[in-house]
Amino acid sequence: MAGGQAEEILIKNAQILEVSSSLESIVLVDLIIKDHFIANIFKGKERRNRYEQITPQAKIIDASNLLLAAGFIDMHVHLREPGFEAKETIASGTKAAARGGFTTIAAMPNTRPVIDSVEMVSWIQKRAQEVGVVRVLPIPAMTIGSAGEEVGDFAAYLAAGVVGVTDDGRGVEKKSVMESIFKKAQECGLIIMQHSEMHQLSAGGVVNQGKAAERFKLPVQGNEAEYKMVERDADLAEKYGVHLHIQHISTKESVEIVRQYKKRGVKISAEVTPHHLTLTDADIVSDDANYKMNPPLRTEEDRQALIVGLLDGTIDCIATDHAPHTALEKSQGLLKSPFGIIGLESAFPLLYTELVLKQKVLSLSMLLHKMSTQVAETFSLSQLGRISLGAPADLVLINLDREFTFDKSQLSSLSSNTPYLGSYFFGKIMMTIANGGIVWERRDSDVNNFIA
Ligand SMILES: [Zn+2]
Known part of the structure; x- marks a missing residue:
């Protein structure tokens, strides 16, 4: 990553959350x-000696x-570069990440061209080094062109430092191709x-089978479109002993399948998005494409199952599925607009405020754990996701008590397709430090947004 010059920094008087026998203490x-x-x-009294450890140049x-x-750490981000730079770039997307408190993000391969070669992986890595401000993990396609036919060169990906593969977007x-992939x-x-x-x-379904579909007479995609594939792949994960990660899990049936396979010792993990944890299809009250995403918003019963899954360990991590689209693209209503919403800047304040x-x-x-430590554990990102001696300095400073309006002035993303604009949130990200450098700092121009 380029941004954020490495320097000597002393952070003093910070509060960290410690948990022992389920009690949180500061x-x-x-x-x-x-x-x-x-x-x-x-910690505590040891803090008296802190100045002996720094030079006069320390910040x-x-x-x-x-x-x-x-x-x-967000394992599901669409940076859109190359090919769709009007929606987002590696520079703007990593800035949005830093602003949301993220220090590591995984880039999905559905760009143009698709990231389906080791050359493309290297290109993303190089570009992220040059213009990115946080760590970027390219996730190449499982199949060439994400066409679902010819399996990519996994050995070359691994040698390039890749952690996983996906044909995200579809x-x-x-099944035969999936067997070859496993x-x-x-x-x-x-x-x-x-x-x-x-x-x-x-096929053709744009919302969940339910209230919004009836209200706006829209084609639907039901829960089975998701959980039938989860079921098939969980079987294959068991058969081959390979780690399967379910992206943006959204249905109660999928949660139950993951729970059962986990109980049997199968290597299976799952991520859930902030929007599936906080919205349902009943929230779609107008023909507003900022409520159109894939998988679609489900029912309250599904949402409750996702929360239970997160609490009992069935769901391992939170991932935003940050999916920027231009205002023009998203102006075409629920039927015609592309799927997806942005999520990096709102993820923490939204979940902290709502849940x-x-x-x-x-x-x-638990929220912090599911956004950092457990994500690192799930993807074996050694040394990341924790505050420990000798670990890379990937840190975030948060003002939990600050209430602010989440409006366009809070976005570094090139796009603003989110249903949360205008919401009041607590939990302002005040500073983000990635790999030892300050990559986001609340500036004075930002003060207007404080109500307090
Ligand atoms: Zn997806």
Whole structure:
């Protein structure tokens, strides 16, 4: 990553959340960053000695009343470059990530051309080095052109440092092709990340089978389009002993399948989006394409199952599926507009406000865990997702008490396709440090957005 110059930084008086026997407590810490890494952590009384450990050139950040957490990791982001630079670029998308507190993001391959060769993977890595401000993990396609036929060169991907493969945007329909993918993944240990959608069951469907479909007379895609594929692939994961990761899980049936296979010891994990955790198809009250995403918003029963799944460990992580589209593209209503909404800048404040503060279904520590530590564990991203000595300094400072209006001034993304504009959120990201450099810092122009 390019942005954020590595320097010596002392973060003082920060609050970190510690959990013991399910009780959350705040501990005051001072933390020193040197040469990209966390060099010292002082807790409580140890903090007296902190100045002996830094040089006069060190930058000192007073983090009084701010929560210090491990930088967030999002394994599902559409950066749109190359090919769709009007929607987003690697530069703007990583800036949006930094603004949302993310320090590592995985780039989906459905660009133009599709990322389906080791040359394309290297191109993304190089471009991210040059213009990106956070760590970018390219996730190449499972099949050439994501066409669902010819399996890509997994061994070459692995050698290039890739962690997983996906044809996101569509699911691999043919079972025979999926078998070849599992066999290849078994040889080299890549994680299979599947956008679970049986096209023959979902074709043409733009919303869930339910209220919005009736109201606006729209073609539907039901729950089975998702869970039939989850079921098929979970069987294959068991057969081949390969790690299968279910992308943007959205139905109660899929949650139950993942739960059962996990119980049997199958290597299967799942991610859920902030929008599927906070909205249902009953929230679609006008022909507004900012409520159109794939998989579609489901019912309240599904949403509740997702929350239970997150709490009981069936669902491992939160991923935004940040999917930027231009205003023009999204102006065509539910039927004609492309699928997807942006999510990087709103993810934490939205989930903190809705699920932790208002609905009280999730603890703050659980939310942080599902956005950082557990994501790193699920994808074996060693050293990431935790605040520990010697780890890369990927950190976020959050003001939990600051209420702000989530409007366009809060976006670094080139697109603004989100149904959350105008919402009031708590949990403002004040600073993001990626690989030891400051990549996002609240500026004065931003103050207008504070109500307090
Ligand atoms: Zn997808």
